[in-house]
Amino acid sequence: MKVQKKFLLQSAILLFLGLGLGFGLGSFYASAPVIGCRENDLTPIPDEGFVSPAASEVPAGSVPETPPAPPDKWVCLTFDDGPSKTTPDILAALNAAGVRATFFVVATGYNEKYLPLLAEAEAAGHQIAFHSASHEYSDIYRSPDAYWQDLSLLKERIAPYVHTEGIRYLRFPGGSTNTVSRRYGGKGIMSELKAQAAEKGFTSVDWNVCAEDAVGGKPSASTIYRNVVRETGEQTQCIVLMHDSATTHTTAEALPDIIQWYRDQGFTFCRVEQVLPTP
Numbered sequence: 140m141k142v143q144k145k146f147l148l149q150s151a152i153l154l155f156l157g158l159g160l161g162f163g164l165g166s167f168y169a170s171a172p173v174i175g176c177r178e179n180d181l182t183p184i185p186d187e188g189f190v191s192p193a194a195s196e197v198p199a200g201s202v203p204e205t206p207p208a209p210p211d212k213w214v215c216l217t218f219d220d221g222p223s224k225t226t227p228d229i230l231a232a233l234n235a236a237g238v239r240a241t242f243f244v245v246a247t248g249y250n251e252k253y254l255p256l257l258a259e260a261e262a263a264g265h266q267i268a269f270h271s272a273s274h275e276y277s278d279i280y281r282s283p284d285a286y287w288q289d290l291s292l293l294k295e296r297i298a299p300y301v302h303t304e305g306i307r308y309l310r311f312p313g314g315s316t317n318t319v320s321r322r323y324g325g326k327g328i329m330s331e332l333k334a335q336a337a338e339k340g341f342t343s344v345d346w347n348v349c350a351e352d353a354v355g356g357k358p359s360a361s362t363i364y365r366n367v368v369r370e371t372g373e374q375t376q377c378i379v380l381m382h383d384s385a386t387t388h389t390t391a392e393a394l395p396d397i398i399q400w401y402r403d404q405g406f407t408f409c410r411v412e413q414v415l416p417t418p
């Protein structure tokens with residue numbers, strides 16, 4: 140109980156900080172250098188930040204005059220492309236360590252039988268956020284309408300298991316600055332989608348640390364651990380991209396060491412909703 144209380148207290152503080160620092164963080168993210176790779180290495184250019192600029196604009200009135208000092212270091216572990224057969228092991232590793240994470244989920248049809256795991260994840264205090272129903276770039280990036288239709292389908296498919304109405308965070312497949320989408324929807328497709336996401340009240344979430352766990356050759360747990368340590372470098376506010384898929388079981392195996400390393404460096408674990416403001 141003690142641990143849980145402490146966690147709740149930390150959560151409350153961080154949520155407050157997240158809201159209070161909305162202004163500063165927005166500009167920080169927009170200018171922060173990003174070492175990380177792209178999801179599945181699909182895009183050659185680097186990310187510009189965790190969060191799309193439009194989504195980081197917070198009205199002046201909502202910012203306290205003197206926000207309390209932020210935690211020195213925070214890290215959000217994020218998992219894309221689940222739920223999958225790997226999800227139980229990811230949840231077990233997170234829960235054993237007392238860490239809450241954020242899952243950007245899919246509902247492709249192929250992972251249908253794993254969808255009930257989302258209820259388990261939500262009940263354990265993890266954040267469920269949108270990724271894509273089909274995850275097919277050629278489909279979802281054809282047009283803004285196609286993208287939002289896909290998101291509606293995702294919402295519909297996961298609704299039996301989680302509280303979808305409260306979901307305000309999404310991650311664009313390939314990230315918000317991916318260029319692959321241009322092949323299907325033209326040059327302006329991502330900026331159009333980012334603006335629409337903000338209008339609809341969503342925060343789009345990128346990353347600045349990539350575990351490179353979904354690259355070819357199935358990296359070992361120790362490689363994934365080293366990737367995370369290397370990409371974290373001197374950064375003190377980290378959103379880590381990892382994957383929860385049938386082919387990334389070594390990610391689950393790497394988690395205990397990754398969590399221990401961040402703890403040893405003095406990081407506080409947060410869900411994305413605790414550190415990034417909504418529009």
Ligand SMILES: [Zn+2]
Nearest residue numbers: 178219220312
């Ligand atoms: Zn993905």
